[in-house]
Amino acid sequence: MGFISQIFNPPKPPAAPDYAGAATAQGAANVETARLEGRMNRPDVFTPYDQTVVTELPKDRFQMDYTLRPEYESQRQKQAAIGGQYLDVAGQRLGELPSGQFDLGALPTFQGAVDRTGFTPLASTDNLTDYANRSEKAYYDRAFSRIQPGQQMEKTSLHTDLINSGLPVGSTAYNDAMSRLEMTHADQLSGLAQSSIAEGQRMRQGLAGEAQSMRQSQLAEASMIREMQNQARAQAMADALLQRRLPMEELATLTGSPSVGSAGLGTATTGLNVPGTSIAPPPIMQGAMAQGTDAANRYANQVAGYSSGMNALGNLVGLGMSL
Numbered sequence: 001m002g003f004i005s006q007i008f009n010p011p012k013p014p015a016a017p018d019y020a021g022a023a024t025a026q027g028a029a030n031v032e033t034a035r036l037e038g039r040m041n042r043p044d045v046f047t048p049y050d051q052t053v054v055t056e057l058p059k060d061r062f063q064m065d066y067t068l069r070p071e072y073e074s075q076r077q078k079q080a081a082i083g084g085q086y087l088d089v090a091g092q093r094l095g096e097l098p099s100g101q102f103d104l105g106a107l108p109t110f111q112g113a114v115d116r117t118g119f120t121p122l123a124s125t126d127n128l129t130d131y132a133n134r135s136e137k138a139y140y141d142r143a144f145s146r147i148q149p150g151q152q153m154e155k156t157s158l159h160t161d162l163i164n165s166g167l168p169v170g171s172t173a174y175n176d177a178m179s180r181l182e183m184t185h186a187d188q189l190s191g192l193a194q195s196s197i198a199e200g201q202r203m204r205q206g207l208a209g210e211a212q213s214m215r216q217s218q219l220a221e222a223s224m225i226r227e228m229q230n231q232a233r234a235q236a237m238a239d240a241l242l243q244r245r246l247p248m249e250e251l252a253t254l255t256g257s258p259s260v261g262s263a264g265l266g267t268a269t270t271g272l273n274v275p276g277t278s279i280a281p282p283p284i285m286q287g288a289m290a291q292g293t294d295a296a297n298r299y300a301n302q303v304a305g306y307s308s309g310m311n312a313l314g315n316l317v318g319l320g321m322s323l
Contacts, residue, residue, distance in 0.1 A: 011302035014295035022288035026281070033281035035060060090254035096247045107240070108233040111226040119218045123211050128204050136200030143192050151185045 042062060045052040049072055055063045068076055123131070158181050159169075167174045 010306050011299060013299050017288045017292035017295070019285075019288060019292075022285050026285040029281045029284055038062075086254045090251050093247060093251055093254065097251065098244050098247070102240070102244065104237075107236050108229060110233055111229045114219060114222045114226055116219075116222070119222075120211065120214045122215055123207060128208055131207055132200035132204035135203035136196045139199040140192060140196035143195070144189070147188060147192065151188070154185075155181060 038060075039056070042054045042064070044054055048069070050066060050068045053065045053067075055065065057063055067073070155178070158177060162174050162177055163169070167177070
C-alpha cells in the first residue's frame with residue numbers, strides 16, 4: 001500500500017529559502033561583528049610613561065583619553081611654559097620684520113659696459129701717416145746734414161785732382177769723372193731716402209703698438225675696477241638680504257617651540273598601536289544558500305525515485321497484458 005500510495009502522490013518541491021531574511025540577518029551580524037571587533041581593538045593601554053583610556057560613546061563612537069604619568073606631566077607643563085615664553089618673544093620681535101619691498105635702488109649701480117672715459121685715444125690713420133712722414137723727414141734731414149759736407153768735400157777734392165792732372169773743366173774726362181762721382185752721391189742719397197722711409201714705418205708701427213698696448217692696459221684696469229664694483233654690489237645685496245632674512249628666521253625659530261614627547265617623555269602610545277584583532281561574522285547567508293542547495297538536491301532525488309517507480313509500474317502493466 002505504501003508503494004502504491006507513493007505512485008499516486010508525487011514529491012512536492014521544497015519551500016524556497018528566505019534569502020532576503022538571511023541577507024538582513026547577515027548584515028546585522030556584520031554590523032555587530034564590526035562593533036565587537038572595534039571594541040576589542042581599542043583596549044586601555046598603560047605604559048611607564050603614559051596611559052590611554054577608551055570610553056564608549058553613543059552611535060558607535062568612542063573617546064580616547066591620553067594622559068602622562070605625574071612626573072612626565074610636570075615636564076610637559078614646564079615645556080609648555082617655555083614654549084609660551086618663546087611665543088611672547090616672537091610677538092615682541094614681530095614688529096622688527098621688514099614690511100616694505102626690497103629696494104635695489106639703495107645698492108651700488110651695477111656696472112655693465114666698461115667705462116672708457118679718460119682712455120688714451122687711439123691714433124687715427126691720418127695721425128699715424130703724419131707721424132711717419134715727420135719721422136721720415138727728420139731721419140733724412142739728420143743723415144743728409146752729415147753726408148752733404150762729405151760729398152761736397154769729395155767733389156772739391158776731385159775737381160782739384162782733375163785740374164792738377166791737366167784735365168780742364170768741361171773736358172770729356174773731367175765731365176765723366178765728375179758724373180761718376182755725382183752718380184755715387186745720388187746712390188747714397190737714394191739709399192738714405194729708403195732708410196728714411198723704413199724708419200718712418202718703424203716709428204709708425206711703434207706708435208700704433210704703444211697706443212694699442214696702452215689701450216689694452218687701460219681696458220684691463222677698467223675691467224678690473226668694474227668687476228670689483230660689481231662684487232661690492234653683490235656683497236652689499238647679500239648683506240641687505242641677510243639683514244632682511246635674519247628677523248624672519250629668528251621669528252620662525254621662536255614660533256617653532258620645543259615639542260612635548262621628545263625630551264625623555266618616551267613615545268606617546270594609544271590603543272591603536274596594539275596588534276589588531278580580526279573576527280569573522282557568522283556565515284548566515286552562506287548557510288541559507290547551502291540549505292537551499294541541499295533541499296533542491298533532495299527534491300531532485302525524490303523526483304528521480306518517483307520516475308523510476310512509474311517506469312516499473314508501466315513495465316508490469318505491459319507484461320500482464322501480454323499474458
